[in-house]
Amino acid sequence: MTTRTAEEVLALNIESMGEPLGRAFWHLNQQILQLHLVWAQYKQLYGESEETVHLLNETAGLFFMVVQDSLWDTVLLGICKLTDPAQTFQSQNLTIRSLPPLIADHDLSKRVSGLCDEAVLKAKFARVHRNKRIAHQDKTHIFDREAQPLGGISRRRVKEMLQAITAVMNAVNGFYFDSTMFYDDIVAGGDAAWLVQKLKT
Secondary structure (H helix, E strand, O other), X not given: OXXXXXXXXXXXXXXXHOOOHHHHHHHHHHHHHHHHHHHHHXXXXXXXXXXXXXXXXXXXXXXXXXXXXXXXXXXXXXXXXHHOXXXXXXXXXXXXXXXXXXXXXXXXXXXXXXXXXXXXXXXXHHHHHHHHHHOOOOHHHHHOOOOOOOOOOOHHHHHHXXXXXXXXXXXXXXXXXXXXXOHHHOOOOOOHHHHHHHHHO
């Protein structure tokens, strides 16, 4: 199995896709990998075992509550950033919605644009939380949360949002490299699962 450096992958993307698509794709891919890494930490701590959750509460409940909220909001913000418009006022944003105009092949561009629309639609729940709770403090919601509740976001919904984003990337990757990227298969040493094992000993 050949392992390439990040610089080599960037160069390969540019060679295969051209500029600026190859560069944009590479940077987006790095962000999506990072987002999946954060999501994996959340799942390992809070989404796989009631026994683990009990252990965390017994060890340092307040601390791990802060960690839980921080990881959760980081994932929601990451989803929003990746599905934001390609331009906000005078500022250019690098998001999945930046990709379709950069793709020379008309059919692929149209397909990727449709997948982007699906991802944006699925991300609407995350965007509501960002706009009213995480990035801003919506006064109406704060003053009367029962009358102005935010829609709940489950782990299932987060998974669907991430899958919609990766579908965009894999459409491009499949066209140029005839391969599929498996973002869920990230392996990292010293992760949350390692911490849980240490707490058990």
